[in-house]
Amino acid sequence: MRSFLKNIGTSVLAATLAAGGLLAATGASAQQRPIRIGAFTATTGGASFLGDPQEKTLRLYVDKINKAGGVLGRKLELFIYDSAGDARQAVTYTRRLIEDNEVDIIIGGSATGESMAVIPIVEEAQIPFISLSGGNVVVEPVRKWVFKTPGSDRMAVSKIYTDMKARGFSKAAVISGDGGFDKSCQKEAVTVAKTMGIAIVADEVYAQADTDMTPQFTRIAGAKPDAIVGCGFGLGGVITVRNHRQITPQIPLYFTHGVGSQQFVEGARGAAENVRITVSPLLVAEQLDDSDPQKKTLLEYTKEYQEKFGEKPAAFGGFSYDALHIALAAMQRAGGTDKAKVRDEIERTKNFIGIDGIFNMSPTDHMGLDFNTAFRLTEIKNNGWHLVK
Amino acid sequence: MVDFLQFLLSGITRGSIYGLVGVGFALIFRSSHAINFAQGEFVMIGGMATVFFLTLGLPLVLAAAGAVVAAALIGALLQRLAIAQAKNASVLTIIIITIGAGMMLRGAAEIVMGRNFHSYPAFSGELPVDLLGAKMQSQSLWVVAALVLVTIGIHFFFARTRLGKAVEATFSNRFAATVIGINVPRILIVCFMLSAAIGALGGVVMTPITLTHFELGVPLALKGFCAAIVGGLTSPFGAIIGGLILGLSEAFAGGYISPTYQEAVAFVIIIAMLIFRPQGLFGRRAVERV
Numbered sequence: 219m220r221s222f223l224k225n226i227g228t229s230v231l232a233a234t235l236a237a238g239g240l241l242a243a244t245g246a247s248a249q250q251r252p253i254r255i256g257a258f259t260a261t262t263g264g265a266s267f268l269g270d271p272q273e274k275t276l277r278l279y280v281d282k283i284n285k286a287g288g289v290l291g292r293k294l295e296l297f298i299y300d301s302a303g304d305a306r307q308a309v310t311y312t313r314r315l316i317e318d319n320e321v322d323i324i325i326g327g328s329a330t331g332e333s334m335a336v337i338p339i340v341e342e343a344q345i346p347f348i349s350l351s352g353g354n355v356v357v358e359p360v361r362k363w364v365f366k367t368p369g370s371d372r373m374a375v376s377k378i379y380t381d382m383k384a385r386g387f388s389k390a391a392v393i394s395g396d397g398g399f400d401k402s403c404q405k406e407a408v409t410v411a412k413t414m415g416i417a418i419v420a421d422e423v424y425a426q427a428d429t430d431m432t433p434q435f436t437r438i439a440g441a442k443p444d445a446i447v448g449c450g451f452g453l454g455g456v457i458t459v460r461n462h463r464q465i466t467p468q469i470p471l472y473f474t475h476g477v478g479s480q481q482f483v484e485g486a487r488g489a490a491e492n493v494r495i496t497v498s499p500l501l502v503a504e505q506l507d508d509s510d511p512q513k514k515t516l517l518e519y520t521k522e523y524q525e526k527f528g529e530k531p532a533a534f535g536g537f538s539y540d541a542l543h544i545a546l547a548a549m550q551r552a553g554g555t556d557k558a559k560v561r562d563e564i565e566r567t568k569n570f571i572g573i574d575g576i577f578n579m580s581p582t583d584h585m586g587l588d589f590n591t592a593f594r595l596t597e598i599k600n601n602g603w604h605l606v607k
Numbered sequence: 608m609v610d611f612l613q614f615l616l617s618g619i620t621r622g623s624i625y626g627l628v629g630v631g632f633a634l635i636f637r638s639s640h641a642i643n644f645a646q647g648e649f650v651m652i653g654g655m656a657t658v659f660f661l662t663l664g665l666p667l668v669l670a671a672a673g674a675v676v677a678a679a680l681i682g683a684l685l686q687r688l689a690i691a692q693a694k695n696a697s698v699l700t701i702i703i704i705t706i707g708a709g710m711m712l713r714g715a716a717e718i719v720m721g722r723n724f725h726s727y728p729a730f731s732g733e734l735p736v737d738l739l740g741a742k743m744q745s746q747s748l749w750v751v752a753a754l755v756l757v758t759i760g761i762h763f764f765f766a767r768t769r770l771g772k773a774v775e776a777t778f779s780n781r782f783a784a785t786v787i788g789i790n791v792p793r794i795l796i797v798c799f800m801l802s803a804a805i806g807a808l809g810g811v812v813m814t815p816i817t818l819t820h821f822e823l824g825v826p827l828a829l830k831g832f833c834a835a836i837v838g839g840l841t842s843p844f845g846a847i848i849g850g851l852i853l854g855l856s857e858a859f860a861g862g863y864i865s866p867t868y869q870e871a872v873a874f875v876i877i878i879a880m881l882i883f884r885p886q887g888l889f890g891r892r893a894v895e896r897v
Contacts, residue, residue: 396867422866423866423867424866425869425870427825427826428869428870429816429817429818430617430620430621430816430817430858432613432616432617432858433613433614433617433858433861433862433866433869434861434866436610436613436614436617436862437862437866440610452724453724453818453820456724456818457817457818460744460816463735464735464742464743464744465613465742481723481724485724485725485726485818487726487728487733488733489733
């Protein structure tokens with residue numbers, strides 16, 4: 219009954235608008251309802267280092283685009299909720315976005331868990347959803363309405379193995395914590411090694427809260443790898459490089475993007491020197507060649523974010539920059555907010571130059587990144603990040 | 608052989624840290640028959656307060672001393688404002704109060720120092736020390752030295768000082784101690800200050816190795832508690848030996864069996880102790896004369 223009334227309401231409104239359009243043929247588009255962007259991010263809680271820059275980025279660009287006149291002559295309206303990284307809250311807010319706010323598209327899910335939890339809802343409601351989480355599982359298998367913008371562990375690991383092979387290395391050791399982020403990376407590191415002709419000679423795990431990994435590195439030294447791949451983040455990452463420096467300084471160490479922050483380098487107190495790390499291009503924007511198609515976008519985003527919030531954007535903020543701009547470009551191509559048409563156009567995204575890489579989506583690839591642009595290999599020198607060319 | 612030595616060094620470093628945490632449990636149990644589950648937070652405060660004082664520009668020695676004193680004061684306040692107020696509450700109630708105090712201290716540390724981890728340079732440089740092919744961080748020597756210092760200090764305290772004897776008397780019979788003129792409330796405060804200071808000293812020396820953050824105390828308290836159980840909760844020396852046993856077991860289990868099982872070692876040891884020697888290695892049997 220309620221939805222019936224609502225439908226009548228909408229029809230009346232539409233009729234009024236149409237009549238208005240006939241009377242004053244000029245401003246038909248200006249009177250259209252704003253484009254409603256729905257979002258949920260882990261702005262507080264344990265994953266706030268992801269969600270906080272993501273929310274800030276969405277607010278920044280929705281404002282900016284509105285000041286420039288909006289999209290298709292319509293203003294943008296942002297509905298954003300803080301899921302605190304909790305899957306149950308993410309589900310509640312996604313329902314609210316769809317049923318109460320009647321949004322045209324949903325962007326969100328800082329953590330893989332909350333993204334997975336809302337997938338059944340967006341699939342049933344048939345509304346395009348662009349996830350901000352790293353896990354491959356979000357887009358594998360491909361689901362009709364689900365897309366994502368962050369690069370995956372698999373690409374980071376592939377990038378590392380490519381560099382190892384270029385240096386003539388064939389034996390790798392993996393060291394990782396027992397948390398979700400580490401496990402996902404560790405699994406990819408072992409799987410991808412098989413396809414790229416790298417032998418895994420040691421696969422050591424440490425407990426997340428442990429502060430001494432010297433037994434693990436002693437075991438790794440015994441296995442004599444050509445290089446070590448570290449999967450980890452935060453404190454575990456720092457202890458890993460410090461113990462590596464203590465026990466196996468002669469073996470080259472690689473790390474994935476989990477440690478892509480200046481805090482990591484400072485915490486390591488010199489032990490991160492010469493460690494090679496795959497990071498988002500955002501971290502090394504200034505060092506990119508001028509011919510790099512992403513350079514301009516990256517520098518602009520950094521400048522605009524810094525002007526507004528007084529700090530450099532973290533790489534995770536770029537995920538929501540890309541999601542918002544891909545969505546808006548698709549609406550522009552679709553000529554409106556018809557959900558099915560917008561979905562088709564997101565899938566047809568080609569050569570979109572984003573923060574996290576250059577996107578080429580297809581019916582079989584709902585992320586659309588390749589590891590050449592999504593991750594850049596850097597080496598720590600004098601406590602700074604240097605692009606390995 | 609080098610591997611064995613490496614695991615041994617790892618075990619001694621770990622064990623010394625656990626021992627420094629465990630001593631605090633034993634000291635407080637010895638005076639009040641309660642377990643102080645905020646003990647890990649004192650260790651956290653030791654490192655965090657040093658970081659805080661260093662950022663104010665104090666030299667390391669003063670920052671470290673300041674951190675230990677600050678922790679001792681917080682220990683005294685905790686006893687005075689929370690535990691003493693509970694008066695004749697059961698031991699269980701007191702334990703619950705300490706759990707709450709621990710949460711509060713973690714929250715306060717999070718507000719003051721943020722969610723990030725912190726550290727400061729090792730006291731004698733960052734270069735590892737080579738020992739017959741095995742390598743240890745030079746800071747490990749400081750951790751071991753702190754443990755030795757605490758061991759000697761505690762021995763002196765209980766054997767030679769009137770205060771130490773008074774603590775002994777309070778533990779044996781609080782009522783009788785009061786009757787013979789011992790100021791029992793003061794003894795309890797002293798024990799809280801002492802165990803807070805020892806915990807903080809542990810935090811000061813371990814932070815260059817382990818780094819520190821507002822939640823550092825939680826897993827450490829578990830290990831320290833295990834060390835104290837192994838040693839027999841009543842004996843500070845027992846806790847030190849218990850810590851070393853636990854640290855060495857973890858390092859060797861991690862090295863020779865699999866690091867995956869390392870975390871289980873503490874619990875296996877607790878269960879084994881409770882079954883075969885519930886009073887701990889050096890604990891006194893709880894015998895009630897009828």
